[in-house]
Amino acid sequence: MGLSYLKKIRFALAGCGHIAKKHAEAIKAIEDAELVAVCDSEPVALKTFVSKYGIKGYGLYQELLQDREVDVVTICAPSGLHAAMGIAAARAGKNVLVEKPVAITLEEADALIENCERAGVVLGVVHQNRFKPAITQLKSTVERGGFGKITHANATVRWNRNPNYYTLRPWGRLKNMGGGALMNQAIHNIDLLQWMMGKVVSVFGYTSSSLGLTEAEDTGTAVLKFENGALGVIEASTAIYPQNLEETLSIFGEKGTAIIGGTSIGEIKKWVFSDQELSVASIANQASTGSEPLHQCCVRDMVRAVRCREKPLVDGKEGRKVLEIISAIYQSGVSGQEIVLTPLEQ
Numbered sequence: 001m002g003l004s005y006l007k008k009i010r011f012a013l014a015g016c017g018h019i020a021k022k023h024a025e026a027i028k029a030i031e032d033a034e035l036v037a038v039c040d041s042e043p044v045a046l047k048t049f050v051s052k053y054g055i056k057g058y059g060l061y062q063e064l065l066q067d068r069e070v071d072v073v074t075i076c077a078p079s080g081l082h083a084a085m086g087i088a089a090a091r092a093g094k095n096v097l098v099e100k101p102v103a104i105t106l107e108e109a110d111a112l113i114e115n116c117e118r119a120g121v122v123l124g125v126v127h128q129n130r131f132k133p134a135i136t137q138l139k140s141t142v143e144r145g146g147f148g149k150i151t152h153a154n155a156t157v158r159w160n161r162n163p164n165y166y167t168l169r170p171w172g173r174l175k176n177m178g179g180g181a182l183m184n185q186a187i188h189n190i191d192l193l194q195w196m197m198g199k200v201v202s203v204f205g206y207t208s209s210s211l212g213l214t215e216a217e218d219t220g221t222a223v224l225k226f227e228n229g230a231l232g233v234i235e236a237s238t239a240i241y242p243q244n245l246e247e248t249l250s251i252f253g254e255k256g257t258a259i260i261g262g263t264s265i266g267e268i269k270k271w272v273f274s275d276q277e278l279s280v281a282s283i284a285n286q287a288s289t290g291s292e293p294l295h296q297c298c299v300r301d302m303v304r305a306v307r308c309r310e311k312p313l314v315d316g317k318e319g320r321k322v323l324e325i326i327s328a329i330y331q332s333g334v335s336g337q338e339i340v341l342t343p344l345e346q
């Protein structure tokens with residue numbers, strides 16, 4: 001049944017850069033969503049969006065927040081600004097959809113989560129790869145115990161970010177703005193790793209900025225222990241010559257092996273299970289790839305959450321989990337110590 005009889009959920013974008021384009025197109029494509037305004041502190045970026053979409057434009061974020069037409073603010077500004085902008089939106093009574101990461105420190109993430117709870121607004125975090133068909137299939141296979149006892153899992157991101165990338169996004173070089181191979185790129189794959197494997201109890205990690213293009217790390221490695229007894233390995237780099245090579249998630253268990261890869265995760269590379277029913281599932285999955293664009297899945301999920309006052313697939317607490325792991329790798333890299341993670345309050 002169509003939803004044309006319901007009031008549309010009205011979105012505004014805060015930040016009109018690269019990722020904002022995907023959000024604008026996603027909102028446009030959803031029947032009961034509408035893009036009503038945008039904001040950018042940079043006048044050229046703002047003007048481009050205002051003229052393309054024929055909507056209101058604000059140079060000052062505080063002015064956008066006073067716009068009573070806006071139901072949801074989607075934060076597409078540099079990552080280091082996410083928490084402060086999200087908190088301001090919540091205090092203005094707006095629902096918040098924030099691009100990854102939810103924030104760049106756990107303290108900031110907690111403040112954002114708390115402010116959204118106090119204001120009674122929905123907080124969603126964009127981790128669009130959770131909607132990929134191969135990933136949803138992997139998740140349901142993990143949940144139905146298809147691997148038996150899981151021994152270990154690997155998240156590997158071997159990508160290239162060249163000087164041109166940083167010329168277009170200078171903030172991506174900076175640690176205090178959320179740059180870095182772990183926080184800015186591999187966060188997607190590490191989120192999937194923890195979504196599949198559950199709570200991480202300890203982390204030992206190293207980071208380095210080997211090529212000197214960035215102040216933040218261009219390479220990070222870590223070994224993990226999960227609460228379920230399995231081990232994990234993370235290898236993340238944006239220094240791979242000469243271009244993006246792979247983004248791969250591998251899970252190994254006593255009754256199954258699954259490797260989902262490709263340059264940008266999503267292709268089933270290996271799918272073998274002792275349960276024959278599970279083994280053939282990959283064929284159906286390959287046929288269903290290329291469905292709805294992933295940002296559209298996130299926006300649709302946010303519309304559902306706001307309309308029904310339910311949780312989005314990735315709410316603030318869910319988005320915090322990957323941040324906890326990355327923060328621990330950073331902490332371990334500095335201290336040279338294994339970091340034992342404290343249990344999350346449920």
Ligand SMILES: NC(=O)c1ccc[n+]([C@@H]2O[C@H](COP(=O)([O-])OP(=O)(O)OC[C@H]3O[C@@H](n4cnc5c(N)ncnc54)[C@H](O)[C@@H]3O)[C@@H](O)[C@H]2O)c1
Pocket residue numbers: 014015016017018019020039040041042045061075076077078079080081099100101126127128168169170184
């Ligand atoms: N989900 C994904 O796959 C994905 C991909 C790319 C980027 N991102 C995330 O999206 C965010 C933006 O990344 P990007 O690549 O679009 O960056 P970008 O630099 O292209 O765009 C950021 C925009 O924010 C604007 N801005 C900066 N400060 C502002 C302020 N105070 N108020 C309003 N606007 C402000 C800038 O002028 C710029 O136009 C980052 O958090 C990044 O992690 C997510």
